Amino acid sequence: MLQRLLEFNQAVWGDKVLLATTAHALGGFGIGLLVNRRTAERAKPLAYALIGVSMAAHLYAFLTMPAVSGTTRERTLICV
Numbered sequence: 001m002l003q004r005l006l007e008f009n010q011a012v013w014g015d016k017v018l019l020a021t022t023a024h025a026l027g028g029f030g031i032g033l034l035v036n037r038r039t040a041e042r043a044k045p046l047a048y049a050l051i052g053v054s055m056a057a058h059l060y061a062f063l064t065m066p067a068v069s070g071t072t073r074e075r076t077l078i079c080v
Contacts, residue, residue: 033050
């Protein structure tokens with residue numbers, strides 16, 4: 001199961017290491033701002049914006065994923 005997820009992760013991100021790192025970091029900062037009790041209310045829109053940018057980067061990576069060679073398998077989300 002874990003091996004399938006790792007293979008899927010490699011297939012989606014491939015050589016887009018900088019994009020992957022940036023997307024995960026921005027999402028982490030956004031979630032950190034949201035769960036922090038001391039975060040001011042004016043920082044909440046920034047948190048949602050960071051999460052939105054992270055989600056857009058994830059969708060971009062998923063949609064531009066190269067086709068699996070040798071098969072005609074369609075791209076499907078993995079539901080765990």
